[in-house]
Amino acid sequence: FTSKEKMVCLIINGKSLPHSEKLVEALRKIDGMTSISINCNTERTNVILGRKTVVLWGQEYITDQIGEISYEISPVSFYQVNPVQTEKLYGLALEYADLHGEETVWDLYCGIGTISLFLAQKAKQVYGVEIIPQAIENAKRNAVKNGIENAEFFVGKSEEVLPEFYEKEAAAGRKAHADVIVVDPPRKGCDEKLLETIVKMAPDRVVYVSCDSATLARDLKILCENGYELKRARAVDQFCHTVHTESVCLMERKDK
Numbered sequence: 001f002t003s004k005e006k007m008v009c010l011i012i013n014g015k016s017l018p019h020s021e022k023l024v025e026a027l028r029k030i031d032g033m034t035s036i037s038i039n040c041n042t043e044r045t046n047v048i049l050g051r052k053t054v055v056l057w058g059q060e061y062i063t064d065q066i067g068e069i070s071y072e073i074s075p076v077s078f079y080q081v082n083p084v085q086t087e088k089l090y091g092l093a094l095e096y097a098d099l100h101g102e103e104t105v106w107d108l109y110c111g112i113g114t115i116s117l118f119l120a121q122k123a124k125q126v127y128g129v130e131i132i133p134q135a136i137e138n139a140k141r142n143a144v145k146n147g148i149e150n151a152e153f154f155v156g157k158s159e160e161v162l163p164e165f166y167e168k169e170a171a172a173g174r175k176a177h178a179d180v181i182v183v184d185p186p187r188k189g190c191d192e193k194l195l196e197t198i199v200k201m202a203p204d205r206v207v208y209v210s211c212d213s214a215t216l217a218r219d220l221k222i223l224c225e226n227g228y229e230l231k232r233a234r235a236v237d238q239f240c241h242t243v244h245t246e247s248v249c250l251m252e253r254k255d256k
């Protein structure tokens with residue numbers, strides 16, 4: 001949106017695309033064309049993207065900017081489709097996190113580090129977790145690109161990485177610490193084991209970014225039954241003329 005760079009990625013049921021050079025020749029005439037690739041998916045599943053992406057022409061990524069942060073985006077990385085509202089969405093998450101420079105923050109389902117790097121501008125330390133390796137590589141490069149040194153990223157399922165960290169700290173006689181935990185899960189919401197670990201870690205605040213109000217309500221109910229109180233909530237209209245919205249909710253620990 002800000003850089004005007006364009007990316008085309010064709011998902012194919014095969015290993016190569018016939019006459020790809022003709023396609024590349026035509027696409028290169030479009031202003032801003034920066035990256036052309038194919039993603040190979042021959043598996044019989046409902047998963048859209050395959051495991052292998054091949055660049056036919058140009059870079060492996062495009063770059064965009066939200067607020068003051070620049071992001072590299074690869075074909076398999078998640079990136080919000082409405083950049084104007086995305087800045088409002090992440091700004092709201094940052095406002096709810098209420099950071100003053102001394103906080104340790106975990107950003108779960110972090111993608112390419114979009115929210116993580118927003119938070120890192122005002123936190124002491126941010127840890128991001130994402131299952132897609134390419135997205136984490138983007139996140140690490142994005143941190144370097146923006147001169148951010150207080151963000152660390154881990155590849156893995158959030159419902160595995162955070163509980164493992166908690167148990168490892170407990171085994172060493174320490175309490176796993178977080179002042180704020182931010183979650184931005186897919187439509188299926190947060191895994192129950194992850195919510196259990198969040199409750200055990202007892203951060204002062206949990207900021208929940210959601211794209212599905214049903215799973216949001218289910219997960220907030222669990223947090224409200226385990227020592228948290230819903231303080232603020234706001235919908236952000238990311239998808240105009242549809243029934244879908246993004247929501248940002250602030251949960252605070254009752255005994256804080």
